[in-house]
Amino acid sequence: MTPVELSRTVLHAVRRAVDEGELRVTVPERAVVTPPGPGGCGDYATNIALQLAGAAGQPPRRVAEILRSQLAGETALADVVVTGPGFLNFSLGRNASAPLVEEILRRGRRYGHAEGFSGTVVRLRCPAEVRAVVVTDALARVLRSQGDVVRVTCDGPPVPEWETVLGVVGTHPRSHTSGSLPDLDVTVHPVPAPADPLPLGRDAARWALLHPAAHDRPRIPGDHLVQRETNSLFRVRYAHARTRALLRNAADLGFHPEPGSVGGAEALLAVLGDHPRILTAAAHRGPDRLARHLVAVADATLPLLPAVLPLGDEKPSAAHRARLALAEAAGAVLAGGLSLLGIDAPDHL
Template sequence: MTPVELSRTVLHAVRRAVDDGELSVTVPERTVITPPGPGGCGDYASSIALQLAGAAGQPPLRVAEILRARLAGEAFIDDVVVTGPGFLNFSLERDASALLVEEILRRGQRYGHAEGAGGTVVRLRCPAEVRAVVVADALARVLRSQGDVVRVTCDGRLAPEWETVLGVGGGHSGSNPGGRPGSLSAGPAPHSLPDVDITIHPAPADPLPLGRDAARWALLYPAAHDRPRIPGDHLVQREANPLFRVRYAHARTRALLRNAADLGFHPEPGPVSDAEALLAALGDHPRILAVTATHRGPDRLARHLVTVADAALPLLPAVLPLGDEKPSAAHRARLALAEAAGTVLAGGLSLLGIDAPDHL
């Protein structure tokens, strides 16, 4: 069960509580499922009870108990615990992790993408400044992954080397007398989202000497209000470099698949112990893509990829059998989980316009 599926299950429980007269609220269109916070437990958590308590005229703990009773017996949910002021904490059945890995491997790098067009037309408008142009390019990729139709307009002429080195360009030029350097706007279009202005710090120095991948990461990884570090340590191949950790984790998963094939076994989704952080990060990927699109913040996706990589790296040494050990179901399950992590890393990097090499 993925966070998206769990969200639907939670909203269905709210709807049944309303139909039964236990809650008098408008059923929300969506609810956010997150990893448990401090004091929480299990695989995922929801603050839906706190969200509904005011409208329901009941304490959050009472709302949580009403929903807990309806959720405890749902398929793939092993247990539901109420913690703190009314957080619902979910422990999934062990088969749920296998289903998540199966879904990722089935959808490949399109895991987390919307199925079908959403019908929203978005026009991204940016000044001819290198960071704004790269951010617009990455946002266009993420928005399209969520089913939106995107048109990028740049106010001014792009430097030819930006297209050659950074892979940006081809947008439509236009005039924007009121535009200001370092701003990115999603302007009105038929059936478009509301107007959004994102102010970003322009690049403090020329990022082109870093090359395409490191330059794009240097411009996309910082939040909009942060100043990019150029040159920084984006080309250094060590753990202190987040881009290196992400690409290294991906390359390691590919190497494990090659080595496993040489040993005569292949990935097979199944339960994996001590991988809760990685499973939670992989399950959260669709939500991160949606939030990145909604808030126009590619830095959210970049930081999420670091989270996935950091959760995957401790698992990887235990994927292959050691010495004379024979490959077991546990090895095949860990290999499938590693492949799923590599798939999410490659797909996320692709949306940022960054390559995910199989060898580093």
């Protein structure tokens, strides 16, 4: 069960409670599902009971208990627990990883993207400064992934190398823009880069400018090019390249990925399931959210990889195929996220 599917399941429970007269509320359009916070438990949690309590005229915990009873028959849920003032916490069933992996493999690098026009036109404005232009370019890519139409304008003419070296596209002097007024008009003005990032090359330069939050001053050192664990970009690209290598090696051994139950991979499943929410957050708060999420995905992926292939004379089993499918899904999320940041995800490092 993916977070989107779990959100729908929660809304169906609210609707059943309303139909049966247990709650007198308007069914909301969505239920926000996130990893559990402090004091929570299981795989996911939602605060919908707290949101509905006022309109329902009942304490949040009572609303949560009503919804918990409505969710009792859901076979994809191993357990539903109420914690704190009224948070619903969900533990997914043993085979719950399979639908999430199937969904990611079906969508590939476009997992988490909108499937149509959102109805929103956004104009992004930025000063003619290298970090502002790169952040704006990445933000435009993320917004487009969420179905928005994006126009990008700049206070002055961009430096030609920003396009040829850094891969920035679609940025024009503000005086060149025309057309109807956008739904949203956003000015992107992060803390400027302290040095010229162009000597780092496209991928390392973009990562150096995008990974820090907009209010933090980026570092432009040469260690962005060093292949070691302390380099976060290297960890992300290395994790992706390892998943691709495992697929090649598995094919040589005669077996292929098949989604199924994977024990001990809860952290990885949680960050993969959270990817659509992160893309939405990055569209509103900046591409640094996506960059840091990719580091979390890579760090959760790497411990899985040594157990993917059979060892010695061991024959490939259903567990190996399921772990291979999960590794492929993680690789797809890493590649798709890097693409939105304008960074390559090579199959070989």
